[in-house]
Amino acid sequence: MHRGKGMKFVGDSRVPAERKPNIPKDYSEYPGKTEAFWPNFLLREWMVGAVFLIGFLVLTVAHPAPLESIADPTETSYIPLPDWYFLFLYQLLKYEFASGPYTVVGAVIIPGIAFGALLLAPWLDSGKERRPYKRPIGSGLMLLGIVSVIFLTWESVDQHDWEAAAQQGQIEEDMDIDESAEGYEIYQTQDACIGCHGGDMSGGAAGPNIFESDYDTDEVIDIIQNGQGEMPADQFEGSDEELETLAAYIANDGQAPENGDGGGEGNENSEENAEGNEEDPEENTEENEEE
Template identity: 65%
Template sequence: MHRGKGMKFVGDSRVPAVRKPNIPKDYSEYPGKTEAFWPNFLLKEWMVGSVFLIGYLCLTVAHPSPLERIADPTDTGYIPLPDWYFLFLYQLLKYSYASGPYTVIGAFIMPGIAGGALLLAPFIDRGPERRPFKRPAATGFMLLALASMVFLTWESVAHHDWAAAKRQGAIVKTVQVDKNADGYKTMQKNTCLTCHGENLQGGAAAPSLQNLTLKPEEVAKIAREGKGAMPKGVFKGTDEELKKVTEFITQYNKK
């Protein structure tokens, strides 16, 4: 028997002749279900992003941000208002159980509990179901958070004094006030500037005394009898002092 005769070689189709690396199949094997990342998918993403960017720029040009007057750190009567997406937290701090001595509860503990509950929702409800009514825990957390935010935001908008907010932040033309005048010194003596400001610019609790359209006798009547948030009898000076004050104020009337 010659060497090699009588030997049989059997091949198994399950064993590849050439080893290939573990790479996913080409996207072309799934027509209509996938596409190449470059340039097809990336181009679509860029086009969608461009539409949103151009729309945002047009909205910014058409509706500029509402600016207020220059911030005055000495104006303790100014009431700041957060942007709309923080109004629900702003409203929460108005309630007695979340303000005053309980500010820590309203500012940290309650938002912390709510945020922690939302973060734990995926770990509490680990079921494979994707339908909302089959996931009561996650759906309940989401609906409760959404309802709370909508309700608190609505309450904040409905009960906020928007007219006062507009007045306190309005940009008005101011004039240089003569702080050496007798009328100004009389106002200092009678604590008028505490509410109306050192430059008569006004504040949240009192209107500006510049650019008025009042006559001296009308100013005197308001000083004695009060008006709006200003109670009666605030000005306790003499008639001569009141005359100096009214003449001083009315010289800054609108021309």
């Protein structure tokens, strides 16, 4: 270019003599390689999104969320399990070098180093090669991260007691108990019992549901007086009559003995009466024959 050709001097700056409008190139210049954003591109994206949305809705209907019982802050035996994408971190905290006094190592330091290395991978290996074996640093870090996550997740799933987890979160139907019965009023005065079994007798921090086991009145009295397992003895505060009333109420599954068909003394008496009635006809017939 000759000096000054096609240029105009305006003070100390030089600008082109002819300005061309900034018009994007037409699609016809790239046949088969480009397409219009509207409606071609958006229509295809919407169709793919609709297919995935319908599939997701079908999965939610076919496999509903595994709901558990209402959270109880007094339940100390419950073992929570994180979602599947956090199981590798959950498993990491089970090892000795990352738990107990070293919890900070397993919860902060090791995950921080791992995720920090992945974030720094583009700067640690800034080559222009696209083949993985030509970029050993970035490929090695990514492969190490994938293998570690898969291994820890598998170990967490394999070591978890799924049967115990299903039982501890199982939803139980509320039992309809007679709160107007004398046995219920006596139970409400026993702070030691309420502290373990809860105010509604459905179980608490240290004791199970009172009505889970099928005991008769005498067995309930024996357990209250002498204890059972981790349950201490001599925790009842009251008279012997109140103890018998409470035991009959528990044996009758939360109903007053005169209102239900529980396993208390009422059942034993009814069974004895039934046996007596069965024997009476035989005795009567024998007496008639002798006469």
